[in-house]
Amino acid sequence: MFAYSHNDYYCEQVALADLAHRVGTPAYVYSSAEILTNYRAYSDAFADLPHTICYAVKANSSLAILAMLAKAGAGFDIVSGGELYRVLAAGGDPSKVVFSGVGKTAAEVEYALTSGIRAFNCESEAELALIDAMAARLGKQASFSIRVNPDVDAATHPYISTGLSQHKFGIAIADAPAVYARARQFRHLVAEGVSCHIGSQILDLSPIQEAVDKVLALANTLRTEGHPIRHLDLGGGLGVPYRPGENAPAIADFVKGLRERVQASGLAVTIEPGRSIVGAAGILLTRVLYRKRNGEKEFMVVDAAMNDLIRPSLYRAHHEIVPLRRNPVPPVMVDVVGPVCETGDFLARDREMANAMPGDYLAVCTAGAYGFVQSSNYNSRPRAPEVLVEGDTWRVIRERESYSDLVRGELI
Numbered sequence: 508m509f510a511y512s513h514n515d516y517y518c519e520q521v522a523l524a525d526l527a528h529r530v531g532t533p534a535y536v537y538s539s540a541e542i543l544t545n546y547r548a549y550s551d552a553f554a555d556l557p558h559t560i561c562y563a564v565k566a567n568s569s570l571a572i573l574a575m576l577a578k579a580g581a582g583f584d585i586v587s588g589g590e591l592y593r594v595l596a597a598g599g600d601p602s603k604v605v606f607s608g609v610g611k612t613a614a615e616v617e618y619a620l621t622s623g624i625r626a627f628n629c630e631s632e633a634e635l636a637l638i639d640a641m642a643a644r645l646g647k648q649a650s651f652s653i654r655v656n657p658d659v660d661a662a663t664h665p666y667i668s669t670g671l672s673q674h675k676f677g678i679a680i681a682d683a684p685a686v687y688a689r690a691r692q693f694r695h696l697v698a699e700g701v702s703c704h705i706g707s708q709i710l711d712l713s714p715i716q717e718a719v720d721k722v723l724a725l726a727n728t729l730r731t732e733g734h735p736i737r738h739l740d741l742g743g744g745l746g747v748p749y750r751p752g753e754n755a756p757a758i759a760d761f762v763k764g765l766r767e768r769v770q771a772s773g774l775a776v777t778i779e780p781g782r783s784i785v786g787a788a789g790i791l792l793t794r795v796l797y798r799k800r801n802g803e804k805e806f807m808v809v810d811a812a813m814n815d816l817i818r819p820s821l822y823r824a825h826h827e828i829v830p831l832r833r834n835p836v837p838p839v840m841v842d843v844v845g846p847v848c849e850t851g852d853f854l855a856r857d858r859e860m861a862n863a864m865p866g867d868y869l870a871v872c873t874a875g876a877y878g879f880v881q882s883s884n885y886n887s888r889p890r891a892p893e894v895l896v897e898g899d900t901w902r903v904i905r906e907r908e909s910y911s912d913l914v915r916g917e918l919i
């Protein structure tokens with residue numbers, strides 16, 4: 508939903524240069540239509556198969572976005588008590604929340620139980636014991652899935668690959684039957700699912716399909732052993748294209764592959780997509796501050812930095828950078844860098860791109876997932892505002908931080 512009309516870059520029917528002028532830069536802008544289209548692509552593709560789409564909150568946890576997805580019927584995959592708080596604040600239904608993560612604290616488990624979430628995706632036996640004890644204290648039954656580690660290579664960046672036996676996540680799939688068997692001693696736990704999530708930004712479906720086959724085989728074994736397994740949680744991880752010409756599987760094709768495998772089992776399916784719902788739905792607006800040359804290198808210094816969008820620095824991620832007003836000048840080869848005092852502060856390196864000059868606005872594309880949520884106040888930079896576009900209207904869904912926000916809670 509981001510495109511040029513004549514030479515102006517638009518989000519839906521909003522001209523982004525006008526928006527940038529009004530809200531200032533840096534600023535995140537999201538397309539509500541793109542988010543809902545992606546969400547519906549998932550729900551439509553599942554159609555009659557019993558399913559829950561638990562949007563992975565960590566990809567983009569803005570309340571307005573959670574509220575929009577909750578209204579569309581989404582459940583949520585959370586990885587902390589803070590994310591549960593956000594989901595509830597946005598009007599999300601706790602009975603559609605699954606709680607993932609390798610280090611849940613007792614306080615988080617208690618909060619989740621008292622809120623009435625649907626299930627815990629457990630990653631160790633000690634965690635099962637904690638949830639059982641907490642559920643006993645509260646007089647509740649807790650549903651759980653064990654997150655199994657299927658030992659498949661998601662073939663993605665090492666920091667976001669999670670399904671190999673060397674990773675901290677899950678319980679080795681070979682050990683899972685014994686763990687489910689021992690979990691029977693926990694009187695306040697119900698083994699109603701099996702879960703896995705092998706990584707993020709996955710562009711080749713075969714590792715996910717391999718994992719699904721392994722998880723499905725395990726679920727069938729567990730059922731014959733008398734465990735009340737009712738659903739499979741197949742995680743998230745579908746990638747999005749970041750570079751021109753890069754291809755990501757369509758959501759419909761991804762789901763079709765899952766359906767074909769799972770349908771005969773009669774199990775309900777939960778999936779936890781994050782990036783594939785919000786990634787392409789957001790951009791980071793920035794403005795060129797300076798141009799400079801050091802020796803052979805030409806730099807474009809912009810007002811957004813690694814504290815606003817860390818993906819290029821952290822994962823060497825590629826984000827296209829395009830001008831909000833196209834002009835016919837030949838492209839240049841530059842490093843696009845921010846004001847943060849680190850050589851690692853760059854948005855692009857050795858990039859052939861539009862020859863933007865001081866004062867010109869740029870859009871850093873495909874920044875809707877793992878963008879704002881990973882932003883920080885490093886260098887005491889106030890965090891950017893977030894704006895949600897809906898057709899020809901837009902509204903600020905998170906205000907730009909002020910200097911007083913920067914020191915809130917500090918004591919001398």
Ligand SMILES: *Cc1c(COP(=O)(O)O)cnc(C)c1O
Pocket residue numbers: 563565566584586607608704706707708742743744745779780781782783876
């Ligand atoms: C991060 C995460 C997701 C979402 O991954 P995406 O690549 O954004 O779809 C889903 N499930 C779990 C357990 C996660 O940690």
